[in-house]
Amino acid sequence: MDTIQSDNYPIFFENSIDELANFVKQGRYSRFFILTDENTAQHCLPLVKSKIEDQDNFDIIEINAGEESKDIDFCIGIWKMLIDFGADRKSLLINLGGGVISDLGGFAASTFKRGIDFVHVPTTLLSQVDASVGGKTGIDIDSIKNIIGTFTQPKAVFIELGFLDTLPAKQILSGLAEMLKHGLIQDANYWNQLKNSDLSKPSAELVHRSVAIKNKITVEDPHEKGIRKALNFGHTIGHAVETYSLINDKDHLSHGEAIAIGMICESYLAHKKTGLPAEELKEITDTLNNLYPRYTIHESSFDTLFEYMKKDKKNQSGNINCTLLTNIGQCNIDNICTEAELCESLLYYINL
């Protein structure tokens, strides 16, 4: 697997933890901090520690696993620990974990002393193919996802595929939704390849291909002025469903499960508005509906969902903006959707 060269930083796929150990040894940093949660502390940190020679200069910052940690209070906790540990501007933060760790750690680092360097060691499929690439950092406020953040690139990304071996199936499915999205918005061949693969454990080649697609888009448009909005396919409705589930369900939807619902609904909108053929809508719907568990949405929650959609970052002048497919493998950004259209698409999902 080739190293992917992103915008001034490498994304490693082979012997990645050895590469991390080399990176640390180069003498560019005065101190090292590893941000981890109780899961990665147990399953991933031992490998990292076993590779690092000089461990005296490392401090561990451990937070609780889960989206609930991705808020400003945990961020303040990280800032205060960096202060207490005496972190200076030449310190490096190593984000060892899933998307919560990379988004939160990236934001904390990008604002600490007006910015210290950080690298990502993504440990979930979702963070490997999505959060670790592209330079978005973010935290939630009042459960509004990524409402606060920066665009700041990591100094390197180390993708260790071995970490996926310990992941539960629900987390594999969560990452898979973003991989399927990469095919749907940009690469019909890749979509077909995914459909015909054993998706219970995506191969290294598939992960590499998803990262390459995401990287190409984000290098071209780092600040999401244009083509990067393609990556938001499924996310206007998906984020709203995810927020709703986070607030209301004890065993809440994963990010990918919510995005799969969003992709079904937004494919329906695409069929209505941007010419996605009926047979392709059916192909997308059947594939996602077979892969992902059904989720019950009541019409009584449409108002709440719509309120969440109105807070989406992509909106302008009060209009709700969606990225919609024109064909499998092609999409169109900045489509204004009305409340009636969005509700209709939710009904399409409900009535499947």
Add this chain to the structure above:
Amino acid sequence: MDTIQSDNYPIFFENSIDELANFVKQGRYSRFFILTDENTAQHCLPLVKSKIEDQDNFDIIEINAGEESKDIDFCIGIWKMLIDFGADRKSLLINLGGGVISDLGGFAASTFKRGIDFVHVPTTLLSQVDASVGGKTGIDIDSIKNIIGTFTQPKAVFIELGFLDTLPAKQILSGLAEMLKHGLIQDANYWNQLKNSDLSKPSAELVHRSVAIKNKITVEDPHEKGIRKALNFGHTIGHAVETYSLINDKDHLSHGEAIAIGMICESYLAHKKTGLPAEELKEITDTLNNLYPRYTIHESSFDTLFEYMKKDKKNQSGNINCTLLTNIGQCNIDNICTEAELCESLLYYINL
């Protein structure tokens, strides 16, 4: 007074509030938010409002005046108000106030939805000659000044000298310290000109010259890798004294009062370490000591002051770094100073 062209943004000095009204009218933004405090709401907001034609699209966010507002809780408050008001990525935040407003507002804007545009309308001498130029944003955590922030440039700065007419003498003195610093680190002629001026109300020409000096340095080195550290002269000790006073004094030192003390102490260090001639040390000491009120520092507080200095952002690998003069008008960055040297310089101030 010529408009100064900074790194992609203009700094207006003439008819500045008219220029702001023009800027607002250009149609680049969907919504406008004015961040203000109770002082600027009373003294400055009426002029701004009188110039703006379409006021329906404006919302006011008012915070308490004072350094205490420059912390994460107020920042969260601003973020939540922006959410509640429905601010989108095409919104503009207008920071109408002193350094607290521009630092806090700049940080809130630079991180809201991963960054919305902002402009500064500085209303104090200090913010006109210092905070509004150069793209530093910041908030305090546990009274550690600017420990969290970003480097983000405003889209424009509107300097209205008329706002200085209502400022109390203490606030004029606060800004003056930064102006004197500009002369000391870079321009001996300007220092002499300042010494021979009526400093109770600095002229437009002097303000313009200070902004030009600060702008030239920050354009050359926006991220403070080198020459920008010159601007930290007086701030290693000055920030520690300021933090100490903020925590311990009811009527605490202004920023400039603390920096004046810092400049005296660091000039003493410069005499000892970087060859500042004795007669120039005396000239600096006498000038600052005559302009600024004396402040009582007890030797028993040296440990606390030293703890604050150790948290300074300029430090590396645990060493305390100072910018020191070599002559009036010239300086040298990255001088490591020991605890003993720093204490000696505080004793120099105490014994004046």
